[in-house]
Amino acid sequence: MAEAEQESLGDLPPSAKLVFKVLEYNGPLTQKGIVQESMLSARTVRYALERLEGIDVVDEDVYFADARQNLYQLTDDAPKTHPAEGDADEAEACCAE
Numbered sequence: 001m002a003e004a005e006q007e008s009l010g011d012l013p014p015s016a017k018l019v020f021k022v023l024e025y026n027g028p029l030t031q032k033g034i035v036q037e038s039m040l041s042a043r044t045v046r047y048a049l050e051r052l053e054g055i056d057v058v059d060e061d062v063y064f065a066d067a068r069q070n071l072y073q074l075t076d077d078a079p080k081t082h083p084a085e086g087d088a089d090e091a092e093a094c095c096a097e
Contacts, residue, residue, distance in 0.1 A: 007055050008055065012048075013048070013051070015047070016051045018038050019049060020052060020058075020078075022034055023072060024074060024078075024080075024081065028061075030070065030072070031046065031069065034072065057075055057077070057079070058074060059073055059074075059075050060072055
């Protein structure tokens with residue numbers, strides 16, 4: 001795919017962005033956990049996860065507590081959209097201007 005055609009997080013539907021935020025704030029979750037946290041339907045979460053995996057911001061791993069389920073987590077390359085705890089002063093200074 002050409003670079004101009006590549007999709008980014010900003011190009012995704014709102015449901016995919018919500019799933020991204022749920023994973024960002026809660027860490028690794030199963031699909032069932034994402035459904036509970038996001039209050040989206042299971043079908044919508046599946047579609048959102050497919051889109052997020054398509055742009056390489058979500059990884060799918062085996063959930064060892066129940067091998068019938070998968071565990072989803074953000075990749076190390078995923079963009080950070082909220083400041084880390086140590087960067088709170090920086091974020092406040094930025095927004096205060």
